[in-house]
Amino acid sequence: MQWMHKDLLDIDNLTAQEIEHILQTAVPMKEVLARPIKKLPTLRGKSIALMFYESSTRTRTSFETAAKILGADITNFSVAQSSVSKGESLLDTAKTLQAMNIDLVVIRHTSSGAPEFLAEWLTAGVINGGDGQHAHPTQALLDYFTIKDHLGGFKGKKILIIGDVLHSRVARSNALGLKKLGAEVTFIGPPTLLSPEMKYLGVKISYDLDKELPGADAVMALRLQLERQQSGLVPSIREYNRLYGLTRERIEKTGKPTIVMHPGPMNRGVEIASDLADSVQSVIEEQVTNGVAVRMALIYLMIGGGTANVVD
Amino acid sequence: MMEGTPKNRIMDEDGIRRAISRISHEIVEKSKGTENLVLVGVRTRGVPLAERIQERILEFENVRLPLGLLDITLYRDDLSMIDVQPVLHETRVPFSIEGKTLILIDDVLFTGRTVRAALNALIDLGRPHKIQLAVLIDRGHRELPIRADFVGKNVPTSSRETISVCLKETDENEEVLLWEKL
Amino acid sequence: MLWIKNVRMVDPSQGISAIGDLLVKDGRIAKTGERFSEEDVLAVLGVKKINQVDQVEGQGKYLFPGLIDVHVHLREPGQEDKEDIQSGTRAAVRGGFTSILAMANTKPVVDTRAMVEFVRHQAQRAGKARVYPVAAVTKGFLGQELVEMVDLKDGGAVAFSDDGKGIQSAETMRLSLEYAKLTGCPIISHCEDNNLAGQGVMRKGEASARLGLKGIPASAESVMVARDVLIAGETGGKVHIAHVSTKESVWILRAAKKLGIDVSAEVNPHHLLFTDEDVKLTNASYKVNPPLAGREDQEALLEGLLDGTIDMLATDHAPHTxxxxxxxxxxxxxxxxxxxxVLAAVWQELVLKGKMNIEKVVQLWSVNPACRFGLEGGTLRAGTPADLVLFDPAWREIITAESLESKAQNTPFLGKELQGFPIMTWVGGKIVMNRDHN
Known part of the structure; x- marks a missing residue:
């Protein structure tokens, strides 16, 4: 299989085969991560710009680590330092990057569609590092990798995504690909954080966590932004935790060795109990490691040569 | 498969078997035994060759040498020039190479660039005492100062010719062919 | 002196839709009829020689009373980088509009008589379309104190509106509907509940979920439509609902009209042409307020226009750089x-596809607006000003930034070919646009 895309903007642009190809390419990358000397010459002389218009330590560090291991050079455009704070438009920033012959741009932005916008203007590849409430494809890919690693595959697996689905690009991107890979996805949360139009994704919508837990192979808790209470979307953290907080007792209802996932950063004691987060069922730290491997795979596929087949 | 016409069959099944047998003996002989010896095959066809060498040495020395697999894709120096991106496979060297005598095994030695990439990859895995190179065919035309320590057969070729090694594990048949490029 | 011959005249104000001739004298329509001889023309126009009369062959073309658009943002004063009265009125006549109502959300807003007179003055200077200023309802668009409505009307305002944002206080809306009775002018209500609309950028629904864009629920509009018709009913005030976009709003309006409430309403053609499924992350031309709605809404809007629940079409022309x-x-x-x-798009997508006949289009875009806002025009009746549009249903054009008279290019039709354009426009008998000579 050959990689055919200039950009990675969302999971819906990928076929199930392409997703599997990324996951397979990430396996040798994970092996590199385990080495004492984590450095490859593969992308020597390639330059990658990280444009993070929204604060993010995890994703940025993960991309940075991935790029550095592959031997690429990194330019960090963080909002505070760059000319963005001087009112430069995204378009002009894009043109500046173009002029510097950057090979790949990773962008995170509060506006949905900012990566698409950039991709239209750049000949360099663009990876969406998370945009608004729209998409977070690399998070989804690392979650697939983790799920595959533990469950062996996706067909017929029951996966619960719990919490603030409404504002979650992670939930959206995850569901898009999991459906393609053959998993059964259920979104669970209070009606104020889970609108019925999410059904377009072909997922099951439920407001009752306890009813959905039996038989679940993987449960993914989403971060509950604490300001959701102030804006009236949940009456209290206490009630949210009572209805949707993951605990060890609750997770036993699955009747399976269910894996527990969280995209981070966690609110311990809110969406997930601390002892569960640190238990053997928790794969949360592995998700972080797998994130680097998957991002290495993706960067390699995008700029690691063999570009003759790029069609978009 | 190769485009063009096969000009010459350089080795048949027996020839390959004999060459591997000889290389296996030479390796043990040169190292004065099997102590500290490890084998690493370069993907794709270096791997079955390494496995066969491991088997042969087991037969006559009764020692199963550690065997690793090396994918050199990430170390290639021509990635940005080639049209078709190679599919990445796992590197699996499940033992320490620190202080070992490491026998690197591949099918054909040509420009030396694959071996260069493999040497870089190995050095990232640790610091062996010594690395030696074993190949089934040496066809000349080196572009780097690299030579093999163990050679199944030296085959002088022209630049218009190409060599293909077919092994049962990876291909249907078992032979080494010389081709004229189209 | 003008003689337009052999043209399909569409004038719903007189129930006319037939091929014939039209004569213009001294800026007014002199006579319409089936077929005039040269002698008839000389007699009616009172001239001796036929070469003193401009003759326009109308074979295969339509002649409408000039279209009247009650919802246009001309951006002058203050935002001339987007549009000014000159460019906006040039765009208007190029689109077949001989009269337009200019919204008050300029910088500063049109909330004093001096500002109203400035807008009219600039329009006269431009000499293209007739511009009728809409004045603000509240001073500075702050939603608190009412403007001097009577003085503004005397200065030329024909309606009052804080369009661009909704009047959030129901009491302010009630007071404005009461006080506007002194002027006889309608209050144009931009119905949008800010709390419900929130930070939304498109209609809340599957499409917004798919694009990950914050949604505006349909209720953000409909609750305010309900509020305003109830207040209009209670006060006896005169209200016009701008840019109706939801099926719920259509139901409310239908009920209100049954009750005899003095309410009129407009629909923007883009709500008939596009839905939220058309919205693209990388093309902000599809970003409008109220946002593009669902297919069911679209059907309800069309039905409302056809059954008389909704009175008119209006562009909500909103240029941006x-x-x-x-x-x-x-x-x-x-x-x-x-x-x-917009006229080409309506022709192509509604008329040619049989969703609405051309007589209805003229009714909705010329006759009804003139009637509701008390404007001259909207008819081909003899003695009225000769505001006319000659429409060529076969004319094709590719929309480009260069071809647009408007300063802005925020149209989803950019780069696309449309069919059915006005080729000549007259205001007061004076030719203000001739596509052949452009």
Missing amino acids: WEEKTRPFAETPFGINALET
Whole structure:
């Protein structure tokens, strides 16, 4: 299989085969991560710009680590330092990057569609590092990798995504690909954080966590932004935790060795109990490691040569 | 498969078997035994060759040498020039190479660039005492100062010719062919 | 002196839709009829020689009373980078509009008589379409104190509106409907509940979920439509609902009209042409307020127009600069550039597809607006000003930034070919646009 895309903007642009190809390419990358000397010459002389218009330590560090291991050079455009704070438009920033012959741009932005916008203007590849409430494809890919690693595959697996689905690009991107890979996805949360139009994704919508837990192979808790209470979307953290907080007792209802996932950063004691987060069922730290491997795979596929087949 | 016409069959099944047998003996002989010896095959066809060498040495020395697999894709120096991106496979060297005598095994030695990439990859895995190179065919035309320590057969070729090694594990048949490029 | 011959005249004000001739004398329509001989023409126009009369062959073309658009943003004063009265009125006549109502959300807003007179003065200077200023309802658009409505009317305002934002206080709306009775002018209500609309940038639904864009629920409009018709009913005030976009609003209006409430309403053609499924993350031309709605809404709007629940079409022409629109979707302003493309789009998508006949289009875009806002025009009756549009249903054009008279290019039709354009426009008998000579 050959990689055919200039950009990675969302999971819906990928076929199930392409997703599997990324996951397979990430396996040798994970092996590199385990080495004492984590450095490859593969992308020597390639330059990658990280444009993070929204604060993010995890994703940025993960991309940075991935790029550095592959031997690429990194330019960090963080909002505070760059000319963005001087009112430069995204378009002009894009043109500046173009002029510097950057090979790949990773962008995170509060506006949905900012990566698409950039991709239209750049000949360099663009990876969406998370945009608004729209998409977070690399998070989804690392979650697939983790799920595959533990469950062996996706067909017929029951996966619960719990919490603030409404504002979650992670939930959206995850569901898009999991459906393609053959998993059964259920979104669970209070009606104020889970609108019925999410059904377009072909997922099951439920407001009752306890009813959905039996038989679940993987449960993914989403971060509950604490300001959701102030804006009236949940009456209290206490009630949210009572209805949707993951605990060890609750997770036993699955009747399976269910894996527990969280995209981070966690609110311990809110969406997930601390002892569960640190238990053997928790794969949360592995998700972080797998994130680097998957991002290495993706960067390699995008700029690691063999570009003759790029069609978009 | 190769485009063009096969000009010459350089080795048949027996020839390959004999060459591997000889290389296996030479390796043990040169190292004065099997102590500290490890084998690493370069993907794709270096791997079955390494496995066969491991088997042969087991037969006559009764020692199963550690065997690793090396994918050199990430170390290639021509990635940005080639049209078709190679599919990445796992590197699996499940033992320490620190202080070992490491026998690197591949099918054909040509420009030396694959071996260069493999040497870089190995050095990232640790610091062996010594690395030696074993190949089934040496066809000349080196572009780097690299030579093999163990050679199944030296085959002088022209630049218009190409060599293909077919092994049962990876291909249907078992032979080494010389081709004229189209 | 003008003689338009052999043309399909569409004048719903007189129930006319037939081929014939039309004569113009001294800026007014002199006579319409089936077929005039040269002698008839000389007699009616009172001239001796036929070469003193401009003759226009109308074979295969339509002649409408000039279209009247009650919802246009001309941006002058203050935002002339987007549009000014000169460019906006040039765009209007190019699109077949001889009269337009200019909204008050300029910088500063049109809330004093001096501002109203400035807008009229600039329009006279431009000498293209007739411009009728809409004055603000509240001073500075702050939603608190009412403007001097009587003085503004005397200065030329024909309606009052804080369009651009909704009047959030029901009491302010009630007071304005009461006080506007002194003027006889309608209050044009931009129905949008800010709390419900929130930070939304498109209609809340599957499409917004798919694009990850914050949604505006349909109720953000409909609750305010309900509020305003109830207040109009209670006060006996005169209200016009701008840019109706939801099926719920249509139901409310239908009920209100049954009750005899003095309410009229408009629909923007883009709500008939596009739905939220058309919205693209990288094309902010589809970002309008109220947002593009669902297919069911679209059907309800069309039905409302056809059964008389909704009275008129209006563009909500809202030009924005290229720089403002060339950004990530959520960061761009709302608005579509419509004047020059909208008639062709309506012709192609509604008339040719049999959804609405051309007589109805003229009724909705000329006759009814003139009637509701008390304007001259909207008819081909003899003695009225010769505001006329000659429409060529076969004319094709590719929409480009260069071809547009408007300063802005925020139209989803950019780069696309449309069919059915006005080729000549007259205001007061004076030719203000001739596509052949452009």
